[in-house]
Amino acid sequence: MGKHHQVFRNYRQEQRLTQRRLIVAALLVLLMMGILISRLFYLQVMQYDLYQTKANENRVMLVTEPPPRGLIYDRNGIVLADNRAIHSLTVIPERAGSIEELRKKLDPVIDIKEEEWENFRAKLKEYRRPYQSITLKSQLSDVEWAKVSVDLYQLDGVQVEAQLTRYYPFGEAFAHAVGYVGRITAKDLERVDKLAYQGALFIGKTGIEEYYEQALFGKPGLSKVEVNARGRIMSEIERQNPTPGEDVQLYLDARLQQYAFDLLGNYKGSVIAIDPNTGGILAMVSKPGFDPNLFVRGISVKNYARLRNDKRLPLFNRALRGGYPPASTIKPFMALAGLEYGFSSWQESYYARGYYQINPNGRRYRDWKRSGHGWINLERSIIESVDTYYYQLAHKMGITPIHTFLSKFGFGKELILDLHGASRGLLPSNEWKKARYKEPWYPGDSVNVGIGQGFMVATPMQIAAATSALAARGHMYNPRMAMSVGGHSPFLEDEASITEHTIKLKDERNWQRMVNAMKKVITDSLGTGRRLQGTEYSIAGKTGTGQVFSLQEDQEYDAESLDKRLHDHALFIGFAPADAPKIAVFAIFENGGSSSKPADLTKALFDAYLYDDYPDRYDYFEEWRR
Amino acid sequence: MNVSLYRRLIAFTNARLWQLAHVDILLLLALLLLMSGGLFVLYSASGQDIATVERQMLRLGVGMATCLALAQLPPKYMRRASPLLFVILVALLIAVLVAGVGAKGAQRWLALPGGLRFQPSEIMKIVMPMMVAWYFAHRPLPPSLKEIVTVLVIIAVPSLMVAKQPDLGTALLVGVSGIFALFLAGLGWRYILGAAAAAPVAVYSLWHVMRDYQKQRVLTFLDPESDPLGSGWNIIQSKTAIGSGGVYGKGWLEGTQAQLNFLPESHTDFIIAVLAEEFGMLGCVLLMCAYLLVIARGLYIAAYAEDNYARLLAGSITLTFFVYMFVNIGMVSGILPVVGVPLPLVSYGGTSIITIMATFGILMSIQTHKRAL
Numbered sequence: 001m002g003k004h005h006q007v008f009r010n011y012r013q014e015q016r017l018t019q020r021r022l023i024v025a026a027l028l029v030l031l032m033m034g035i036l037i038s039r040l041f042y043l044q045v046m047q048y049d050l051y052q053t054k055a056n057e058n059r060v061m062l063v064t065e066p067p068p069r070g071l072i073y074d075r076n077g078i079v080l081a082d083n084r085a086i087h088s089l090t091v092i093p094e095r096a097g098s099i100e101e102l103r104k105k106l107d108p109v110i111d112i113k114e115e116e117w118e119n120f121r122a123k124l125k126e127y128r129r130p131y132q133s134i135t136l137k138s139q140l141s142d143v144e145w146a147k148v149s150v151d152l153y154q155l156d157g158v159q160v161e162a163q164l165t166r167y168y169p170f171g172e173a174f175a176h177a178v179g180y181v182g183r184i185t186a187k188d189l190e191r192v193d194k195l196a197y198q199g200a201l202f203i204g205k206t207g208i209e210e211y212y213e214q215a216l217f218g219k220p221g222l223s224k225v226e227v228n229a230r231g232r233i234m235s236e237i238e239r240q241n242p243t244p245g246e247d248v249q250l251y252l253d254a255r256l257q258q259y260a261f262d263l264l265g266n267y268k269g270s271v272i273a274i275d276p277n278t279g280g281i282l283a284m285v286s287k288p289g290f291d292p293n294l295f296v297r298g299i300s301v302k303n304y305a306r307l308r309n310d311k312r313l314p315l316f317n318r319a320l321r322g323g324y325p326p327a328s329t330i331k332p333f334m335a336l337a338g339l340e341y342g343f344s345s346w347q348e349s350y351y352a353r354g355y356y357q358i359n360p361n362g363r364r365y366r367d368w369k370r371s372g373h374g375w376i377n378l379e380r381s382i383i384e385s386v387d388t389y390y391y392q393l394a395h396k397m398g399i400t401p402i403h404t405f406l407s408k409f410g411f412g413k414e415l416i417l418d419l420h421g422a423s424r425g426l427l428p429s430n431e432w433k434k435a436r437y438k439e440p441w442y443p444g445d446s447v448n449v450g451i452g453q454g455f456m457v458a459t460p461m462q463i464a465a466a467t468s469a470l471a472a473r474g475h476m477y478n479p480r481m482a483m484s485v486g487g488h489s490p491f492l493e494d495e496a497s498i499t500e501h502t503i504k505l506k507d508e509r510n511w512q513r514m515v516n517a518m519k520k521v522i523t524d525s526l527g528t529g530r531r532l533q534g535t536e537y538s539i540a541g542k543t544g545t546g547q548v549f550s551l552q553e554d555q556e557y558d559a560e561s562l563d564k565r566l567h568d569h570a571l572f573i574g575f576a577p578a579d580a581p582k583i584a585v586f587a588i589f590e591n592g593g594s595s596s597k598p599a600d601l602t603k604a605l606f607d608a609y610l611y612d613d614y615p616d617r618y619d620y621f622e623e624w625r626r
Numbered sequence: 627m628n629v630s631l632y633r634r635l636i637a638f639t640n641a642r643l644w645q646l647a648h649v650d651i652l653l654l655l656a657l658l659l660l661m662s663g664g665l666f667v668l669y670s671a672s673g674q675d676i677a678t679v680e681r682q683m684l685r686l687g688v689g690m691a692t693c694l695a696l697a698q699l700p701p702k703y704m705r706r707a708s709p710l711l712f713v714i715l716v717a718l719l720i721a722v723l724v725a726g727v728g729a730k731g732a733q734r735w736l737a738l739p740g741g742l743r744f745q746p747s748e749i750m751k752i753v754m755p756m757m758v759a760w761y762f763a764h765r766p767l768p769p770s771l772k773e774i775v776t777v778l779v780i781i782a783v784p785s786l787m788v789a790k791q792p793d794l795g796t797a798l799l800v801g802v803s804g805i806f807a808l809f810l811a812g813l814g815w816r817y818i819l820g821a822a823a824a825a826p827v828a829v830y831s832l833w834h835v836m837r838d839y840q841k842q843r844v845l846t847f848l849d850p851e852s853d854p855l856g857s858g859w860n861i862i863q864s865k866t867a868i869g870s871g872g873v874y875g876k877g878w879l880e881g882t883q884a885q886l887n888f889l890p891e892s893h894t895d896f897i898i899a900v901l902a903e904e905f906g907m908l909g910c911v912l913l914m915c916a917y918l919l920v921i922a923r924g925l926y927i928a929a930y931a932e933d934n935y936a937r938l939l940a941g942s943i944t945l946t947f948f949v950y951m952f953v954n955i956g957m958v959s960g961i962l963p964v965v966g967v968p969l970p971l972v973s974y975g976g977t978s979i980i981t982i983m984a985t986f987g988i989l990m991s992i993q994t995h996k997r998a999l
Contacts, residue, residue, distance in 0.1 A: 014767040055870035
């Protein structure tokens with residue numbers, strides 16, 4: 001058949017067949033061209049905005065430049081938190097090659113610890129912008145800096161960068177007041193603007209550094225840069241310079257703080273000094289402390305474990321969180337409550353035996369003086385710190401008026417305005433006991449509260465603030481650290497309702513009478529604070545010895561420290577000059593035994609503060625005045 | 627005036643001189659237009675590297691020389707050589723599979739003495755339509771079923787061998803060039819429709835022979851956003867480049883996607899995205915018009931070729947050239963999977979410039995060796 005056709009092939013027809021097919025093909029070509037053009041139309045006209053945006057997102061990147069952090073000063077302009085220029089060895093991994101090569105090149109030049117290499121490796125794994133440098137070794141010594149600088153030209157991708165780091169010149173004594181900055185964690189980034197902290201080295205973690213973080217941090221510089229696909233910056237499109245952080249000036253007196261810290265000696269404890277005229281905190285000590293500089297560039301696991309496991313709890317802020325029985329220091333306030341609600345008067349006499357009983361055959365609540373004080377009145381109950389007087393007074397009052405009255409002085413409240421993490425302590429009430437123990441309030445409970453024991457727990461800050469209110473004759477300030485932030489008061493005038501209030505008494509004369517009683521605690525021959533006699537100014541004070549419950553966290557204590565636990569906490573409140581107070585102090589020596597220690601400390605602080613009379617060794621603070 | 631200009635143009639193109647030199651001046655002009663436009667884009671796409679442009683010009687020059695040289699060879703010699711060439715190339719493809727060298731898991735080259743490398747599959751793109759055209763040269767058209775089956779085997783064997791290397795893009799072009807010859811030979815419509823119906827089955831079986839990275843390309847094509855930083859990166863970035871170009875483009879050398887290296891392979895396979903970004907839709911349409919000129923001339927040459935061999939060969943060559951372009955632009959704009967087909971005569975490098983220009987030499991030969999015009 002094929003051969004038959006071959007003979008009579010119609011070439012013309014075959015040509016036409018192929019030509020028809022070529023026309024079909026040409027039409028298909030046009031159709032497919034049409035498809036391509038409609039695709040381009042879709043992408044370039046209909047989706048133009050979308051892809052335009054995408055292209056810009058690709059190429060434009062925001063880079064932040066961290067601002068210099070604001071400094072923290074004490075009331076006299078002494079720097080408590082400084083910025084210090086350090087030189088760090090940083091590496092741009094994209095240019096430096098592998099870690100092994102880098103080590104080979106760096107080893108002869110500079111000593112880099114295994115730990116630092118580990119950190120470097122860890123940071124290498126975290127997300128970062130390409131060509132962003134990573135710190136390999138921070139705080140080069142001058143010798144190291146010089147050595148590296150010489151060899152820098154042959155170390156690709158290695159550079160020495162000047163950075164500002166935080167430095168706390170006075171360390172431990174200020175750790176709990178000023179706080180510290182530390183490495184920024186993922187958790188920190190959840191509560192701040194991530195973009196702003198890009199490139200920042202640290203963030204406020206505790207204390208003033210934490211509370212005023214926003215002001216101290218400032219506003220980072222922002223540049224819009226054009227980057228290529230590898231993230232390398234090609235050019236700068238727009239730039240906004242960083243605004244430095246604002247300085248914070250505290251009410252704190254650096255020397256007073258250091259002095260109080262030193263005077264605590266080897267005791268654990270806390271000292272707080274407040275200016276009754278402003279509520280400003282002049283000193284806030286929690287001992288033991290720790291070196292805040294350890295935290296700045298990230299604390300090592302070893303150092304942190306050491307602080308965490310220390311039985312003396314150096315990381316625990318006793319001033320704000322320590323829960324202590326206020327003990328006899330509560331008596332002036334308890335007495336004012338009795339006067340206010342008509343349960344006692346200045347004239348009424350009371351026979352003080354060595355103990356107090358609710359029922360004739362009931363439990364004996366003992367006085368610190370076994371023989372009793374004999375016939376006394378309200379004033380003498382303060383001077384001699386008569387326990388039985390307050391047993392009977394609290395018993396008569398019951399807990400509700402006590403609760404109402406003591407709340408006015410800030411007991412049971414956080415109080416402090418500009419530090420986080422203050423404890424509320426415990427000002428017990430009927431409702432509280434029902435909720436907590438499913439039991440009613442018993443009269444015996446009141447008796448214990450009458451001398452600041454039992455269920456009552458207060459923080460040093462609460463007792464100090466109440467003392468300050470007493471010194472100011474009822475003008476109660478919520479204590480605060482910062483005097484000014486960026487040159488302005490951190491609290492506006494119309495916020496006065498938050499920062500202060502006046503405690504009204506039915507008889508306002510009771511303020512002065514109570515102060516007089518507290519003056520006699522010092523001046524009276526039987527006064528519990530008579531050892532403070534002999535000052536040119538007058539002191540009002542009240543001693544206290546707290547039966548030991550130790551800290552609320554007392555499970556931390558073990559048998560080994562039981563001996564010391566048997567010692568009572570020693571407390572003292574006082575203010576001076578008694579009739580125009582400039583300073584109110586609360587001091588507690590944990591397991592300090594007798595209240596003579598805090599009393600002596602308080603007097604030393606008064607002398608120093610009122611006469612600007614500090615031991616010579618504190619002169620070095622002057623070097624940090626700006 | 628216009629009429630006389632047109633006449634002078636015809637006279638120019640039909641000039642005896644061109645005929646003697648065996649140059650088809652219209653095809654040559656269309657090709658030069660395309661090449662010069664391509665060089666312009668390449669300069670931008672290569673990161674303004676004049677050395678790259680010079681190397682490309684050298685390649686284009688060699689291609690042009692190949693074209694003009696082949697144009698001197700009368701089609702009848704090509705016809706006679708076709709089966710022998712085919713057999714030799716099939717043998718070479720076997721050699722590639724056995725002893726080939728290559729990179730990224732693909733064996734595509736034969737090592738030659740002196741460090742040279744030779745890619746037989748590239749030549750197969752030319753020889754395949756020659757073989758099919760040769761087969762039909764002495765047989766009456768349209769083909770019988772037996773002839774169709776024979777030709778399909780002829781097409782399938784080298785195509786599958788190339789696919790096995792694996793080089794899907796080239797295999798596709800090799801197969802398509804044979805199929806086009808078969809189509810132009812008058813393959814019955816019922817077979818075409820039947821094949822269209824059987825396509826889903828073919829796709830299914832094809833999926834099973836594909837290598838993982840080929841499957842990945844298809845999957846990425848279907849959903850580029852699934853792996854935006856890995857295999858989807860190319861296509862997302864090329865679409866972004868094209869889309870952000872808009873109608874008029876960002877201007878020459880101003881494309882951010884291309885100049886800041888967001889666009890991968892910007893001077894090779896993805897060069898059309900650079901054009902689209904910097905010259906917009908307008909630039910793309912103009913470039914496609916240049917391609918259309920070449921294709922139109924090729925189809926014209928095919929339609930008026932002297933015999934079946936020349937017609938089928940010329941037609942197949944031209945349509946394959948179009949497929950090149952279509953697949954490349956389709957892939958870069960995201961309507962076809964990324965199969966690694968360069969934009970013909972515009973993309974940088976590759977042996978493809980030489981082989982493509984060789985096919986245009988064949989077209990010119992077919993057009994200029996006709997005994998009577």
